[in-house]
Structures are given as C-alpha cells and as structure tokens.
Amino acid sequence: MEFNEVVRTTFAARAFTDEPVTDAELRSLFDNARFAPSGGNRQPWRVIVVRDRGPRDALLPLIRPTMQRYMAQMQAGEAPWNTVNPTRLTDEQIAATPAPEALLRQVLDAPVLLVIFVDLSYVAAFDADLDRVGVIAGASIYPFVWNLLLSARNIGLGGTLTTFAGARESDVQALFGVPSHFAFAAMLPIGHPVKQLTRLKRGPIEDFVRLEHWSGPTLPG
Numbered sequence: 001m002e003f004n005e006v007v008r009t010t011f012a013a014r015a016f017t018d019e020p021v022t023d024a025e026l027r028s029l030f031d032n033a034r035f036a037p038s039g040g041n042r043q044p045w046r047v048i049v050v051r052d053r054g055p056r057d058a059l060l061p062l063i064r065p066t067m068q069r070y071m072a073q074m075q076a077g078e079a080p081w082n083t084v085n086p087t088r089l090t091d092e093q094i095a096a097t098p099a100p101e102a103l104l105r106q107v108l109d110a111p112v113l114l115v116i117f118v119d120l121s122y123v124a125a126f127d128a129d130l131d132r133v134g135v136i137a138g139a140s141i142y143p144f145v146w147n148l149l150l151s152a153r154n155i156g157l158g159g160t161l162t163t164f165a166g167a168r169e170s171d172v173q174a175l176f177g178v179p180s181h182f183a184f185a186a187m188l189p190i191g192h193p194v195k196q197l198t199r200l201k202r203g204p205i206e207d208f209v210r211l212e213h214w215s216g217p218t219l220p221g
Helices: 003-009 023-033 053-075 091-095 101-108 136-140 142-154 164-176
Strands: 045-050 112-119 182-191
Touching (some): 023 142, 101 182, 112 142
Antiparallel strands (some): 112 182
C-alpha cells in the first residue's frame, strides 16, 4: 500500500477469520516495527507471541473486572478510568454491570495475541515526580506498537491496541513469567480481518491544532 493509504485506513480490527497468522508474517511485522524511535535508542520493548489456548483462558478473568468498570462508567456518562475525575459509582454498582463477554472473547480468540511489555529500567520518565499519572515513558513503547499495527495493515492483516489487561499487571506478569520491572504496555489481537475498512472517521485538524498558544488560531486552510 501507499503510505497515505496505510495511515488513513489502519482501523481497530476485532473480528478475524480462522486463517492463521504465520511466523513469516509475524517476522515481517517485527522487522518493520523495530525501527520505531525510543529514548536513547534503547529499544525497551519485549513481545510475547501467544497462540496457546491456556493463557488466553487465563486472561479472561483478569480483564473482566476492568471491563465491568469501563462499561459501568460509560453507562453512567463518565469517562472510564480517567485519573482526573473519580468515579461516582460504588463497587457494588460496578460488580453488577455485565462485561462485554462476546467482545472480550473475540479479542482473546484472535489467531495470535501479541502481549507487549516495556523495560522501565531503560526509559526516561521525565514526569515521574509530577502529581499525576505518568505518560512520558509511553514515548518509548507506543511508536513500536503502532508500527506493528501499520505493518499488519500493510500486508492485509489487522489488529487493535488494547490495554485493559494493565489493571491486573502483576497477574499478567506472573502468567507469562515477566520480571516486575517490565511494565505491561499493550495486548494486540492480530489476524486476517473479516472485513477490511477503507474509511475512518476522525475530527478535523481545527479541533486539535493551535498556533503559538492554547487559545491561538488554528492553521489556515
């Protein structure tokens, strides 16, 4: 594909055919993704390729509570899991909210799961001492993750960036034998999409670009 087509049509694929993803296809993804930038070029990523049924089944009860809270907050008109406005819901209300089992199963049943971790001993978290959740360290892992999805799209595969396993990070680390200083970053279901989307909806540039100041004008058309 042409570059513009790849970046404008890489969609969140969650429904896949039964066609397997080969080792050669995965090597192609990783071969491209490894050229992502990272702080100091330390390349702090580690990937576990999961095809076996056992770990997938073990992930389901770990991510179900996270999705219950997500759905409960959505239904209450809240922005789920944000760190600025605490939820008004009780633990009982959250526990009573059904998780989207079909969606979770759909993700976990993809031909292959890529579980991605970042070595925290390698990344420079310049916002570590600020009184808010840290985001800077993500600059050394999410370009790599997005390169994987772009590379998948380029060869007719698809996937989506999920992070809901992060709420149970220590359990995920234990499941896969991951050292504690490797933080969970993403879980990507990868496969041949049932349907290839070619049009995505995004807000216009005017919604998010300003010149010189938060209140400045946007770029001229």
